[in-house]
Amino acid sequence: MAKRVIWIVLDSAGIGEEPDADKFGDVGSDTFGHILETYPDAKFDNLTKLGLRAIENTSFYDAATKQDVIGVYGKAQELSNGKDTTTGHWEMIGIHTKHAFPTYPNGFPQEIIDAFIEQTGCGAIYGNKVASGIPIIAEYGEEHMKTGYPIVYTSADSVFQIAASEEKVGLPRLYEMCEIARKILVGEHGVGRVIARPFVRKGDGFERTSNRRDYALEPSEHNVLVHLADAGVRVCGVGKISDIFHGSGICASVHTTGNTDGMQKTLDYMQTEPAGLIFTNLVDFDMKYGHRRDTLGYKNALEEFDAWLPKLYAQMTDEDILIVDADHGCDPTFKGTDHTREYIPILMYGKGLKQGTDLGTRPTFADIGKTVEEYLLGSCVDDEKAIGKSFLQDIM
Known part of the structure; x- marks a missing residue:
């Protein structure tokens, strides 16, 4: 057998x-x-x-x-x-x-954010700070729904997280932005994971969905x-x-x-x-x-x-x-x-x-x-x- x-x-x-x-x-x-x-x-x-x-x-x-x-x-x-x-x-x-993967307690360097905005064509971002997923979506969710600008944040872990609405931005576009970020975040800025954090509106607030994706280093x-x-x-x-x-x-x-x-x-x-x-x-x-x-x-x-x-x-x-x-x-x-x-x-x-x-x-x-x-x-x-x-x- x-x-x-x-x-x-x-x-x-x-x-x-x-x-x-x-x-x-x-x-x-x-x-x-x-x-x-x-x-x-x-x-x-x-x-x-x-x-x-x-x-x-x-x-x-x-x-x-x-x-x-x-x-x-x-x-x-x-x-x-x-x-x-x-x-x-x-x-x-x-x-x-x-050697531990890099972390960013003060947010990502401006050159990383600038490269992300330019290569994704997203126009601008919200966040760029250490945050928990639910609170930061609550903080920027309404503005995001107006502009479509992605919410970028990190944590004590080596992660570059991108939150976006499935209705406003869509999953294919969110995943595309994550793939672009993964190509940017190499070398000294090679974070362990880029994570897609999709969410939807629920009542007066927002709720994360199960369509998360992780993009690890090879x-x-x-x-x-x-x-x-x-x-x-x-x-x-x-x-x-x-x-x-x-x-x-x-x-x-x-x-x-x-x-x-x-x-x-x-x-x-x-x-x-x-x-x-x-x-x-x-x-x-x-x-x-x-x-x-x-x-x-x-x-x-x-x-x-x-x-x-x-x-x-x-x-x-x-x-x-x-x-x-x-x-x-x-x-x-x-x-x-x-x-x-x-x-x-x-x-x-x-x-x-x-x-x-x-x-x-x-x-x-x-x-x-x-x-x-x-x-x-x-x-x-x-x-x-x-x-x-x-x-x-x-x-x-």
């Missing part, structure tokens, strides 16, 4: 501050821990059976749960210099980001996805996976409208893709709840995912391996609205795995990708520029 991996990233579901959290202003952050502290009766039964609460040196560790664990569990520390989506996902597939070719593609292994991306990797190594991709849709499209791929890698990002945890500091919403979304897991198990074959992890933290109880520098969980399930195996603390997210590579290819590609060490032999 063909080998297959279903790899699901719970975007921002970190499990506690990393040793260098002080360098990022994140001492005290603990996404999963603080959600459980706020809502101790949260129903994470299936995640607990996978080994979530058996992960040692976490605030929610419960030794009594180990006896019922059906999966493999552990955690990983980020080696790269960052705490954003691009850095986290890239490290998972073997890319070490030694990653190094020295990574697990390319190794799989070179070997003829199919990699199918769900959600913003293809965007994050600039399509590198991805042979099929589908965008989603949110977590629920992402979970369904993962099941859909399991019906049509009997082998290879199904790689899913569930963005709502980060975008809708972490950044907006909605602890209840975050808890509810995790409970929804937890309740969905048995549906996924039911479609798994004897050769399938499930991986559930995260890419960084975004503690909804923490200060500000930024990502947080946290360990990520590693939870795995499969009939061929050693039930109850404790992976301990892995030194890099890349160990996960290397394990996927060894499982699907039979061995790891000899690539000195890609980081990570497989732990497959420890868990089979």
Whole structure:
């Protein structure tokens, strides 16, 4: 029977501050821990059976749960210099980001804005400052509806975000502006992502839609996805996976409208893709709840995912391996609205795995990708520029 991996990233579901959290202003952050502290009766039964609460040196560790664990569990520390989506996902597939992507706490330099206005022909922009998406659209939305000038903003992350109305500007034009911005933002101004942030009018205000698109830098070719593609292994991306990797190594991709849709499209791929890698990002945890500091919403979304897991198990074959992890933290109880520098969980399930195996603390997210590579290819590609060490032999 063909080998297959279903790899699901719970975007921002970190499990506690990393040793260098002080360098990022994140001492005290603990996404999963603080959600459980706020809502101790949260129903994470299936995640607990996978080994979530058996992960040692976490605030929610419960030794009594180990006896019922059906999966493999552990955690990983980020080696790269960052705490954003691009850095986290890239490290998972073997890319070490030694120098952090540039950020712009005072807005983008005028030469970047001038080049953007000239090359897009948009006439002018609103914003050019650090802001949260909902407030800045509320601030400039009415004027934007009159002029059509795009709203440009950034955050503590390395992002150039462009907000525009789907009715006034239209999605094709918004995406075109993002593609132009991506070509401008290279070299010293090579931000991790350019993000399209479309919105529509709703009542007296505005509401963002699910038609977001991310335009990442092109990653190094020295990574697990390319190794799989070179070997003829199919990699199918769900959600913003293809965007994050600039399509590198991805042979099929589908965008989603949110977590629920992402979970369904993962099941859909399991019906049509009997082998290879199904790689899913569930963005709502980060975008809708972490950044907006909605602890209840975050808890509810995790409970929804937890309740969905048995549906996924039911479609798994004897050769399938499930991986559930995260890419960084975004503690909804923490200060500000930024990502947080946290360990990520590693939870795995499969009939061929050693039930109850404790992976301990892995030194890099890349160990996960290397394990996927060894499982699907039979061995790891000899690539000195890609980081990570497989732990497959420890868990089979």
